[in-house]
Amino acid sequence: MGKLLRRTFLIGSAATAGGVAVGFYMYKTPYPNPLTADADKGESVFNPFVKIAADNSVTVIVPRAEMGQGVVTTMAALVAEELHVELSEVKTEFAPAASVYYNRAMLEEGAPFQVFDNSFIAEMTRDIQGVVAKFLAMQATGGSSSTVDAFDRMRMSGATARAMLIAAAADKWQVAAASLKTENGKVLDPALGRSFAYGDLVATAATQDVPETVTLKDPGDWHYLGKSQPRLDMRAKVTGKAGFGVDVRLPDMLFATVRMNPRQGAKMTGMDASAAEKIPGVVKVINLGTGYAVVADNTWTAFKAADLVTPEWAEATYPATTDAIFASIDAALKAGGGFTMRDEGDAPDAIAAASGKAISARYSAPYLAHATMEPMNATAQWTDGRLAVWSGNQAPTSIVTQAASEFGLSASDISVHSTYLGGGFGRRFETDFSILAARVAKEMDGKPVQVTWTREEDMRHDMYRPGAICEAAAVVDGQGVPSVVFRVASQSPIASTFGRLAGAITPPGNDKTIVDGLWDQPYALANYRVTGIPVDMDIPVGFWRAVGHSHNPFFHESFMDEIAHSSDQDPLEMRLKLMQPYPAAVGAVQAVKDMSGWGTPLSADGVKSRGRGVAFCLSFGTWVAQVVQVADTDDGIRIEKVWCAADFGTALDPKNLEAQMMSGIIFGLSSAMGQEITFADGAVEQGNFDSYDAMRMNQTPEIQVRVLQASGKMGGAGEPGTPPSLPALANAIFAATGKRIRQLPLSKEITFA
Amino acid sequence: MDIKINGKTVSIEADPEMPLLWALRDIAGLTGTKFGCGIAMCGACTVLIDGEPTRSCSIALEDVSGEVTTIEALEGDDGALHAVQEAWIEHQVAQCGYCQSGQIMSAVALLESNSTPADADIDEAMSSNLCRCGTYPRIRAAIHTAAKKLAEV
Numbered sequence: 001m002g003k004l005l006r007r008t009f010l011i012g013s014a015a016t017a018g019g020v021a022v023g024f025y026m027y028k029t030p031y032p033n034p035l036t037a038d039a040d041k042g043e044s045v046f047n048p049f050v051k052i053a054a055d056n057s058v059t060v061i062v063p064r065a066e067m068g069q070g071v072v073t074t075m076a077a078l079v080a081e082e083l084h085v086e087l088s089e090v091k092t093e094f095a096p097a098a099s100v101y102y103n104r105a106m107l108e109e110g111a112p113f114q115v116f117d118n119s120f121i122a123e124m125t126r127d128i129q130g131v132v133a134k135f136l137a138m139q140a141t142g143g144s145s146s147t148v149d150a151f152d153r154m155r156m157s158g159a160t161a162r163a164m165l166i167a168a169a170a171d172k173w174q175v176a177a178a179s180l181k182t183e184n185g186k187v188l189d190p191a192l193g194r195s196f197a198y199g200d201l202v203a204t205a206a207t208q209d210v211p212e213t214v215t216l217k218d219p220g221d222w223h224y225l226g227k228s229q230p231r232l233d234m235r236a237k238v239t240g241k242a243g244f245g246v247d248v249r250l251p252d253m254l255f256a257t258v259r260m261n262p263r264q265g266a267k268m269t270g271m272d273a274s275a276a277e278k279i280p281g282v283v284k285v286i287n288l289g290t291g292y293a294v295v296a297d298n299t300w301t302a303f304k305a306a307d308l309v310t311p312e313w314a315e316a317t318y319p320a321t322t323d324a325i326f327a328s329i330d331a332a333l334k335a336g337g338g339f340t341m342r343d344e345g346d347a348p349d350a351i352a353a354a355s356g357k358a359i360s361a362r363y364s365a366p367y368l369a370h371a372t373m374e375p376m377n378a379t380a381q382w383t384d385g386r387l388a389v390w391s392g393n394q395a396p397t398s399i400v401t402q403a404a405s406e407f408g409l410s411a412s413d414i415s416v417h418s419t420y421l422g423g424g425f426g427r428r429f430e431t432d433f434s435i436l437a438a439r440v441a442k443e444m445d446g447k448p449v450q451v452t453w454t455r456e457e458d459m460r461h462d463m464y465r466p467g468a469i470c471e472a473a474a475v476v477d478g479q480g481v482p483s484v485v486f487r488v489a490s491q492s493p494i495a496s497t498f499g500r501l502a503g504a505i506t507p508p509g510n511d512k513t514i515v516d517g518l519w520d521q522p523y524a525l526a527n528y529r530v531t532g533i534p535v536d537m538d539i540p541v542g543f544w545r546a547v548g549h550s551h552n553p554f555f556h557e558s559f560m561d562e563i564a565h566s567s568d569q570d571p572l573e574m575r576l577k578l579m580q581p582y583p584a585a586v587g588a589v590q591a592v593k594d595m596s597g598w599g600t601p602l603s604a605d606g607v608k609s610r611g612r613g614v615a616f617c618l619s620f621g622t623w624v625a626q627v628v629q630v631a632d633t634d635d636g637i638r639i640e641k642v643w644c645a646a647d648f649g650t651a652l653d654p655k656n657l658e659a660q661m662m663s664g665i666i667f668g669l670s671s672a673m674g675q676e677i678t679f680a681d682g683a684v685e686q687g688n689f690d691s692y693d694a695m696r697m698n699q700t701p702e703i704q705v706r707v708l709q710a711s712g713k714m715g716g717a718g719e720p721g722t723p724p725s726l727p728a729l730a731n732a733i734f735a736a737t738g739k740r741i742r743q744l745p746l747s748k749e750i751t752f753a
Numbered sequence: 754m755d756i757k758i759n760g761k762t763v764s765i766e767a768d769p770e771m772p773l774l775w776a777l778r779d780i781a782g783l784t785g786t787k788f789g790c791g792i793a794m795c796g797a798c799t800v801l802i803d804g805e806p807t808r809s810c811s812i813a814l815e816d817v818s819g820e821v822t823t824i825e826a827l828e829g830d831d832g833a834l835h836a837v838q839e840a841w842i843e844h845q846v847a848q849c850g851y852c853q854s855g856q857i858m859s860a861v862a863l864l865e866s867n868s869t870p871a872d873a874d875i876d877e878a879m880s881s882n883l884c885r886c887g888t889y890p891r892i893r894a895a896i897h898t899a900a901k902k903l904a905e906v
Contacts, residue, residue, distance in 0.1 A: 068848030068886045230845065237850030238834070238841040240785020240824035244851060247784040255779055280768075299788075300775035301768070373789055373797060373851040373885050422787070422851030423885050455790045655845060659891070663848060666887025689794040689883060698876035700889040 034098035035061065044206035046161035048100045049154060050079060052206075056185055056199035058083065059091045063101035064150070065141040065394045066094070066233060067424030068663070069718045070656040073231045074147055075154055077224040077652070082158030082216060084182040085198070087224050092232060097396035097416040101139040105149035114520040115621050115713070116582060140395040142429050142543055144620035144716020147652060151714060152216075159214040161205075168205035169196050219650075228655030233420070244422045245392040248379040250448040254283055256440050257302040257452055259309065260291030262460050262683035263316035264540055268292065270312035276305040285309060286443050293440045299452050306454075316682025318538040325679060326364070329469050329535050333489040338533030339510040341519035345527035350483035354475040359566050361472050361559055365551035365744045366676040368465035368544055369684075371692060374422020375458040378437035381448035386413045387438055392421035394429040398501055402431040403438055405502035425667070426543030430463055430500070456687035463500075463542030464677055466491040466535075470518075470555040476567040480574060483527030484559070486518045488552060492534045496541045510534075517552030517723060522582035522618055523560075523575075539679075545667055546719040549619040550726075554672075554744060557615035557727030561734065571731065572598050572614045572627075579616075584647045584711035588625035589616055591645030591706050596627035607631040610640075613731025617723035621715030623647040623708075626665070628701075628728040632736045636751030639669060639701040639729065647708035648715050657717050658705040664721020665703060670694035672726040674747040699752065756817055758783070759826035769815035773807075774798045776814055777823060785824035785854050789883070796882030799855035806862040806878075824854040827861070836906070837861050840899035848886035856882045860896050869900055 035045045042054045051059040060076045072092050080087040095101045162182055169187040170177040173194070181188045186195045198205075219226065236242040261268055271292055273285035281301040286293040292309055296302040319325045351358045378391035387403055396416040403414050421428055437451040453461070468490035474482045492511040512519070514532035544550055564571040572593055579585040592598070592614065602610040609632045616625045629641040644661050651657055675692055678685045686692040726744065733750060734740050741749045754769065755762050758781060765776050772791075777783045777800070786809055789797030793808035800809045803819030827835040834842075837860050847853045856879070863870055863878040870878070875896055884892070 066849075068850070070848070228845075230842070231847070233850065234842050234845060234847055235834075237847035237853055238838040238857060239828045240854045242850050244787075246778075246788065249782070249784070298767070298771070298775055298779035300771050300779070303791075371885060373787075373795070373849065373883070375788065421849060423849045425885070452788070455792075659845065659848060659888075662890055663887040666889065667885070670887075688792055689790050690792065693794075694883060694885060695887070695889075696881075696883065697879040697889045697892070699880075700887075700893075703890055 033100060034096050044202035046164060046206055047157050047210070048098070049157035050083065050161045052161070052198050052202045054199045054202060056197050057091055058085050058089070058185070058198070059093055061095045062092050063095040063139060064103070064146040065392070065418065065421050065424060065428065067141070067392075067394070067421035067428065069146070069660060070231055070653065071141070071146045072233050073229055074652055074656070075150055076232055077229055078150055078154035079158035081222060081224050082155045083162050085185045087229060088232075090232070094418040095139070095396070097139060097400045097414075099139070099397065103138055103140050103145060103149050105145035106138070106140055106143040115618055116522055138395065139397040140429060141424070142394060142426060144622070144719040148621065148714050148716060155216050156214065159216055160210055163211040163214050164208040165198055165201050165205045167208045168201040171204065172196070225652050228653055231656070242420045244374055245377045245379070245390065245419045246374060246422070246450070246452055248390040248419065248450060250379065250381065253379070253448045253450055254295050254297065254444060255299040255302055255452070256293050256295040256449050257299065257306050257454060257457070258288065258291055258293045258436050258440070259306050259311065259457060260288070260461055261313045263313055264461060265538060266290065266314040266316055266682075268311050269314050272310040275308040279305040279308065284443065286440060288436070288439060293436075293451065295440065295444060295449060303454055318682070320682040321680055322678040325537065325539070326467060326469065328537060329467060329489050332533050332535045333469055333471065333487060336533070338487070338489070338531045340529060340531045341510070341512060341515045342528055342530040344525065344529070345483065347483045347485045347527035347529040350527045351473050351475045351485060358473055358475040359562060361562060361742055363470045363472065363555040363558065363742045365468045365554060366678070367467045367539070368671055368675055369459050369462045369677050369686070369692060370423070370425045370427035370544055371459060371689075371694065372421075372423030372425060372427055375453045375455050376427070376433035377450065377452040378434040379448055379450040380434070380437040380441035382441055382446055386415075388415045388417065389434050389438055390417040390419060391434045391437070392419045392428060393434060394421070394424050394426075395431065399431050399434045402435055402502045406435060407438070407442070425545040426547070427462065429497070429543055455689070459687050459692060460684040463496065463540045465544030465550055466493060466541040468551050470552070472555060472559040474559065474563050476563060480567055480569050481578065482525060482563045484525060484563070485529045486555065486559075487531045487533065488515060488518060488555065489533040489535050490514055491537055491539065491541045493541050493543055493547055495534070497543065500540070513548035515552065516548030517617060517619065518556050520618065521556060521616070522585040523578045524581045525578065545664070546619060546722040549617060549719065549723040550668070550671075551744065553615065553617040553723040554726040554730065557617065557724065558730050558742065561613065561727070561731040562740065570599070575614070575616055584623040585616060585618065587708055587710050588623045588645045588647050589614070591708060592625045592627045592643045595643040595645065595704055595706060596629070598627060602629070607633045609736045611732050611735025611737070613728045613733070613735055615724040615728035615731060617720070619720045619723050621649065621713060622717065622720035623711055623715070624720045624724050626724040626728045628725070628732040630729070630732040630736050633753050635753035637733055637736070638753040639699065642701050642703045642725070642728075644703065644721065645706045645708060646720065647711045648717065649709060649711040650714045651707045651709050654707045657707050660717040661705045661721040662703050664719060665725045666695050666700065668722035668725030669729060672729050672744060672746050673699070673752045674745045676745050754814060756814065757820040759821070759823060765814065767814060770813050772810050773800070773812050773814055773817055773821065774809040777809060783823050783825055787851055787854055789852065794883070795852070796855045796859060797852050799858040799882065801858055801862055804862060804865055806859050824858060827857070835861065836902040837864065837895070837899045840895040840902060843898060844891045844895040846888050846891040846895050848888055852882060852884045856884065856892055860892070860899065863896065864900055864903060868903060870896060
C-alpha cells in the first residue's frame, strides 16, 4: 500500500474532489474528537477511534451499530492489524454521537450511478456525496457500508497510533524511530534487545505529533484481515450478558410503554385514562398528542394499564385499506411520467415493432414490517435541562439533531449512549423510539424512564418497506437478446425518511431506491429502459434490508426467467451470455452453476417434483448469484437447498460473510414465503408473529456459500444476500410446478411446507 | 411470593398474574431472558422450569411451581460455560444475539431429554424459537457439536 496523508485520514479521501462547489475550507477542517473530554484516568486518546491505557489495554471505538453483522469485530480487527496488538484482547466501546464518526460510504452508495460505472462523472458525484455526508455529518449505519467506510479510516487510526508509540520510544531511548519495530503490544529495539510495553509509552505517545504519513500493511502481510476471526461479542451473546436497549438499568428507573394512533401520524382527539390510573403500580398516564404513554413501576403493569385507556383516534391521512392503497399505486403507474434511470437504445420502439411477439407481465410486492426480535425501546433521563438517551440505534447523530429541534436544546446538552441492537434491518435508522422516550421522561421530574413497545405496537408503527407494482415488457431477438422495459411505482423511502428527520435536506434528484435492482444490473442489452414512478402517500416508509433491492430484483429476475423460458433459453446460460462484459457477474453465476450442479437432472423421489431456480443481483457493491432448489410435496413447497456465490471484492472475514449471506437469504425467503402488511380502517392488521411470521428451523434449507474476491472493489455484506433469494425461489417454483407467481408473498398462490 | 430461581429462593413482591418474564427482568434483575412477542410465539423468553422449556412471557407467577433456570445459571461462577454455549462459540452462531438466550435454553432442554438428536428432533424442539438474523444453520450444527461434547464428558 502506498503512503497516505494524515490529512486524508482526518477528512476523508473526498478531498481529492477539488472543485466541489461547497465551502472547501470548512470541509478541510476536521471535526473535534469527542473522546478527549471524557477519557478515564490513565487512558490516552490517540484519535477518535483508539485509546490505550497505562495497563496496556487497547480500546477501539466502534462508530457503527452492532446489529448482528459483526461490525464490532471487524472494526477492532482493522485497528489491531495496524496497531500490532492481540485482537482477542482488544476492548470495544460504541462511539458517542459525534460528527467525526460520519459515514461517507453510506451516502456514496446512494449516488445515482451503477456500481460498475467508473466514469468521471460517476466518481465525481460519489465524491460529492461524500462531502454531503460530512456536512450532514450522519453517523449512521446502513447501506451495507460500515466496512467499506471503515477500511482505510480504522487502519489509519491504528497505524498513526502505532507511529506515535514508536516516536515516543525513540525519544526515550534517543534512537532513530526507523530502527524500532512493534510486535504484540510492544515497541522493540532489536539492536539492543530492549522493549517498552505500549502502556509504558502512552502518556508521552499521545502528545506526539500525529504523523503526516504512515504506511499501511500490504494485504499479503495481514495477520487478522482476510481470515475469519472469532466475534468479540460472542461470549456476551451466549451468556445473556450483551446489553441491549431493553437491558439498560439505571437507579430509580421507571418502566413505561406507549400506544400511538394506529392510523399512523394522526392525532389522538381524546382519552379516558381513569381505569388505567387505578391500577396499582401505575405512576402516570401521559397524553402525547398522537397517542399516550403509561409509566409504571414495571413494564408489565404499564402494558396492562395501557390496555385500559380508552383513546379516540383521528382518521388516517392515507387510503384506509390495502385495496385503496394499491389502487393509488396502480393509478400512479397508469398516469405515467416518473423518471427514467436507464435508457439504452429504444426498448419501447423495439417492443412495438415486434407486434405479437412481445411478452409482458405485471408484478407486485406488499408493504413489509422489519419485525426485529427486540421490539422498539429506549431509555431517557432529563437532568438539569440536559437529555441523556440510551438506545440500540443506527443513527446516533440523528437522535441528537431531532431532540435538539424538538426540545430546543443545543447538541452539547444531549448525550446518546448506544447499546447492542436486537436486530436493525433499517428500522433503527429511525429516531422515533428514542424521541418518544425523551418526551415521556420529560414529564417524570428527572427520573430515568425505559419505554418498551409491545410487539403489536412495534409492528403497527413501523416505517414499512413500500408496496410496489411493476409492469414489464420484452421482445427477444434472433440471438436470444431481449429488449426490455420496466416501469415500477412505489412510495419513496428517501423522501419519507428525510421528511421525518429534523434539519435534514432531502438529497436532490430522483429517489433511485424506487428503481434499485431494476436499473443497476450488469446486463448488456441494446434496448433497456427502466422508469420509476414515485407515489405520494402518507404511509411512513423507510429502509428495509436491501431497500429497493428487496423487491425490484424479484420483478427483474423473475421477468428474466420468463424471457428465457419464452425464448427456449436456459435461464442461467442466458445470464452468462448477457453479462459477458461484467466478469464479476459471470464469475458469480458460473460459481453457482458449478456448486448446484445446474443442468443435471433432479430426481423426484418421494415428492411430486423438484426444480431449481437462479437469480442474480448486484447490490451495495457486491455481486451475488443464487440457485434455490425446491420440492413440491404433499404438504406444499419445501425449500431444500440454496447455493450462493458472492463477490465482495475484498473479504475481510470470510466466515462472517458466510453468516451474513445466510442471514440475508433467510430474511428474504421469510418475506417471500408469507410476509405481508395489510391495512384496514387506516391501521395495520398484523400485530404479532402469529400473523406475520418468518422462516423457522424446520423450514430452513441447507445453504452453501462461496466467497469470491475478484470484482476489484470492496462491497457490503449486510444486505446483498437478500435480493436474489426471492426471485430464485419463485423461479424454482416455476421449474418444479410450471406455476409462475408474480406477486409477493408467494403464499398468496401456493402453500409452503 | 417465593420462587426458586437458579438455585436460590427469591422473594418477589408482585401481582400474582404478572408473567414470569417481567418478574425476572424488571424485579429480579435477570435481563438475560428477553421479551420478544408476549404471546409465546417467538421463544426469546424461554427458561427452564424443572427442566422443561417454558415461555416465561406466558406463565403467571402464581402458576410457577418448579425451579426456574435462566441463561444466567449456565455459566459457572468460575466462568466455565455449558457445552451448548461452548458449541455456540465454536460455530460462531449469534449475530444480533437477542434470541440466543432462548435458543440456548431450548437446546439445553432438548439435549437433556435426547442426547443424540437427529435433524428431525432438532426441527421439533427448535421451531418455536424465532431468529430474524437467520442463524438456524449454525444452531443446528452447534446442537450436533454440543451433543458430541456432552457424550464425551
